[in-house]
Amino acid sequence: MLPGKVPPEVLEKIVFNLLGVEDERVIIKSGVGIDAAAIDFGEKVLVASSDPITGAEKHIGFYAINVNANDVATFGAKPRWFLATILLPENADENLLKEIMEDMHRSAEKLGISIVGGHTEVTIGLNRPIVIGTMLGEVKREKLVRSNGAKAGDAIILTKGAGIEGTSIIASEREEELRKVFGDELVERAKRFLEKISVVKEALIAAEIGVHAMHDPTEGGIANGFHEMADAAGLGFRVYHDKIPIAEETEKLCEYFNLDPLALISSGSLLIAAPKEKAKKIVNAIQKEGIEAAIVGEFLEDKNTKVLVKDGKETPLKRPETDEIWKIF
Known part of the structure; x- marks a missing residue:
């Protein structure tokens, strides 16, 4: 398998068939496109998500908190408690920790x-630190948003744009090289994309107005997020390239390294499936x-139609086999 997420067909064949006992209190469980679990606690629902930080070395503590908080917030839940497993490379010093x-x-x-907890160790065979985080949050039962709840005809809303996290990682990891090519100003702006990583605020705003599903790609x-x-919902989609915001910094770095911004790691973006009558209200809020x-497309009844419209032409939008970020490492 290629670096990155395990392909969905492998998850279906192996992982999702080996999940221990069934529990009736698990309202939402593991599945393709489902980034958290929801567990019934009476009037409230506990939302739990886990993600590692493997594609960055700088600011991994920041990424660990925010990436996991994002997953919980897409369920309409307020992130509350965090556990971290910190794996340090051999010969790491205390300053790194x-x-x-x-x-x-x-x-x-x-x-x-x-x-609230976790585990820390020096691990044989690593050449960089890895942080695996687990975030817990809670939401009133009636306010829970299901990540597989998109409906045919829903508008697809995208916040911030494509490749947010990837832009920050590339600018930080290849800073010296990029300063020589693009100058200090653009590289500094790209590095500050790190500040856009959280989607908690916009996710909770959208959830309050009323959405069918949310997902942080x-x-x-x-x-891949589309x-x-x-x-997860058994639907298709149509998205419009000219409506997808792509920042100048993202565009230039992707052109330089020959990367597709649509397939570049994008924590900081939020995808929202909203009833069409509420979409503009959510965007404005x-x-x-x-x-x-921005409203960038719509979900379709036909699950086999998954297309990108560019320059007036409709072409299949293929699922990326691996993230573009791995090409620069």
């Missing part, structure tokens, strides 16, 4: 999250908070 923990602490404080970018949402948002 301190840096990771300070990153996590600052990020958790900003979102009102408590770090990570590996495979928004292209597929994951559609597959998110924009009022200074966050870019």
